[in-house]
Amino acid sequence: MTQVNATCPMTREQVVNQYFLEHRAKLLDIAAFLDRLDRTQGPGSADFRETAMKEAVRILIDGQPQRAKRVLDILSDSTTELPQSAHGMKGASGAVRPVAASTGGAK
Amino acid sequence: MRYIDPHIHMVSRTTDDYQRMAQSGCVAVTEPAFWAGFDRSSAQGFFDYFRQLTEYEPRRAALFGIRHFTWLCINPKEADDPAFAREVVSIIPEFLKCDTVLGIGEIGLNKNTRNELIILEEQIALAERYNQLVLVHTPHLEDKRKGTRLIMDALSASNIDPGKILIDHVEEHTVAEVLDRGFWAGMTLYPDTKMTPQRATDVIEMYGSERIWMNSAGDWGCSDPLAVPKARLEMTRRGHSMALVDKVTFDNPLSFLSQSPRFHL
Numbered sequence: 001m002t003q004v005n006a007t008c009p010m011t012r013e014q015v016v017n018q019y020f021l022e023h024r025a026k027l028l029d030i031a032a033f034l035d036r037l038d039r040t041q042g043p044g045s046a047d048f049r050e051t052a053m054k055e056a057v058r059i060l061i062d063g064q065p066q067r068a069k070r071v072l073d074i075l076s077d078s079t080t081e082l083p084q085s086a087h088g089m090k091g092a093s094g095a096v097r098p099v100a101a102s103t104g105g106a107k
Numbered sequence: 108m109r110y111i112d113p114h115i116h117m118v119s120r121t122t123d124d125y126q127r128m129a130q131s132g133c134v135a136v137t138e139p140a141f142w143a144g145f146d147r148s149s150a151q152g153f154f155d156y157f158r159q160l161t162e163y164e165p166r167r168a169a170l171f172g173i174r175h176f177t178w179l180c181i182n183p184k185e186a187d188d189p190a191f192a193r194e195v196v197s198i199i200p201e202f203l204k205c206d207t208v209l210g211i212g213e214i215g216l217n218k219n220t221r222n223e224l225i226i227l228e229e230q231i232a233l234a235e236r237y238n239q240l241v242l243v244h245t246p247h248l249e250d251k252r253k254g255t256r257l258i259m260d261a262l263s264a265s266n267i268d269p270g271k272i273l274i275d276h277v278e279e280h281t282v283a284e285v286l287d288r289g290f291w292a293g294m295t296l297y298p299d300t301k302m303t304p305q306r307a308t309d310v311i312e313m314y315g316s317e318r319i320w321m322n323s324a325g326d327w328g329c330s331d332p333l334a335v336p337k338a339r340l341e342m343t344r345r346g347h348s349m350a351l352v353d354k355v356t357f358d359n360p361l362s363f364l365s366q367s368p369r370f371h372l
């Protein structure tokens with residue numbers, strides 16, 4: 001049922017004029033975030049969120065439709081098991097945590 | 108212009124927010140019962156919260172000409188202990204008699220656990236028994252797609268008409284399934300974890316304007332009680348008709364909510 005062609009009432013030029021600066025700024029935020037990771041102190045390897053983000057970034061330039069949905073799919077839990085209780089579980093982190101991982105984690 | 112914010116946690120907002128919302132055209136809000144940012148220590152804590160939702164907030168909203176309606180439940184985050192959750196659920200029926208209560212909500216899942224699912228099913232049964240509308244919370248972030256599917260399966264196993272159920276916090280990866288299965292869909296305009304006005308407008312362009320609404324879910328976290336008028340502005344900036352803008356921010360919530368005889372403007 002998803003309509004992707006010709007559903008936005010604006011022309012391509014109008015969309016660029018209206019949104020380019022906003023998204024240029026967001027693009028620079030991502031670039032600076034990746035730079036900041038490179039500039040960190042001490043030991044540490046890429047955690048699952050970094051890896052997921054880099055995988056998602058590839059979707060942005062693959063030229064295919066439904067990028068937002070596909071990025072969200074990459075960042076979604078695909079398991080089917082249900083734990084009994086949330087007791088002791090970490091909060092959602094925004095990307096799928098590897099099962100054995102025990103470090104890191106946003107609240 | 109006038110709009111309805113059908114999902115906002117006014118107990119966490121200041122009276123100034125009511126004033127600014129009224130100035131922006133808000134004529135009604137509906138407030139689902141939810142997590143208050145901390146776990147309540149007793150069922151009595153929920154009893155007091157339900158009194159706040161049914162007695163105090165309607166009066167505070169009325170000062171600014173805004174109608175306040177509410178939904179009651181135990182939220183999934185505090186429903187992981189089934190015995191405690193059942194104690195809370197047992198006090199809901201007496202509040203269902205209040206004339207601003209529209210239904211059961213926001214029920215759903217948080218971490219997609221069996222305990223949460225048991226209490227979700229029991230509250231779906233409660234809604235069915237008392238012929239109530241249902242407002243559904245879906246999990247955030249990586250848990251959303253899995254949780255939304257589990258919730259829809261639990262709802263489909265009941266005899267409640269999907270047209271009387273709104274599944275909230277949809278995003279691009281869940282909206283199609285929600286609409287395809289006959290439910291209503293809510294988009295939450297929330298700065299960090301949910302949708303921007305731009306993306307919500309994109310979704311309407313791609314998935315249509317039937318059975319869909321937008322809300323701010325303004326609460327105790329970083330959120331914006333004026334998110335709905337901002338989304339209206341985004342839609343008009345793109346050249347959408349006022350009829351379409353009004354449909355998703357006024358007519359649609361009015362249609363869904365008016366299925367409860369309690370809802371009126």
Ligand SMILES: [Zn+2]
Pocket residue numbers: 114116139141213244324
């Ligand atoms: Zn909420």
